Amino acid sequence: MFEVSDFQKIGIGLTGFGAFFLFLGIIFLFDKGLLAIGNILFLVGLACVIGLERTFRFFFQQHKLKATGFFIGGMVIVLIGWPLVGMLVEMYGFFLLFRGFFPVVVNFLRRVPVISTILSLPGINGFLMRFEERNPMV
Numbered sequence: 001m002f003e004v005s006d007f008q009k010i011g012i013g014l015t016g017f018g019a020f021f022l023f024l025g026i027i028f029l030f031d032k033g034l035l036a037i038g039n040i041l042f043l044v045g046l047a048c049v050i051g052l053e054r055t056f057r058f059f060f061q062q063h064k065l066k067a068t069g070f071f072i073g074g075m076v077i078v079l080i081g082w083p084l085v086g087m088l089v090e091m092y093g094f095f096l097l098f099r100g101f102f103p104v105v106v107n108f109l110r111r112v113p114v115i116s117t118i119l120s121l122p123g124i125n126g127f128l129m130r131f132e133e134r135n136p137m138v
Contacts, residue, residue: 011048018042030083039075039090059097067096 004012018041025034047055059068074090106128109115119128 008049011045011050013045014041014048015045018045025083026087030087032078032081032083032086035078035083035087036075039078064097067093069093071097 018038021034021038021041023038025031025038028034043055050058058064059071070089070093072093074086074088074093077086077089080086106119110119119125
């Protein structure tokens with residue numbers, strides 16, 4: 001097991017609050033203020049958890065530049081005042097950036113008792129099986 005520093009604990013909290021504000025921004029019909037706060041907290045929290053250098057290396061890898069452009073472009077579009085379009089662009093960038101982690105998350109969720117039952121439903125299971133076969137983390 002590895003030890004989590006106080007700085008990383010703060011980062012986990014900031015990331016959680018960022019996800020919460022993004023959720024509230026979507027629930028309140030794409031409120032651009034809440035979405036902007038959520039985006040900023042998410043990025044700052046991620047930088048606190050993995051460090052500034054590793055964050056920059058993650059976002060600015062050669063094969064992830066397109067995804068980073070969509071992600072940051074979506075944030076800018078939200079700040080300009082088009083929250084629905086901005087969130088769609090940002091979600092596409094988020095999917096491209098973190099698609100390597102999705103199979104790991106799906107495998108973890110398959111081990112959670114109630115969620116595993118939902119994920120084993122025919123339509124959902126077929127979609128996830130197709131999704132898992134792409135980009136294995138190993």
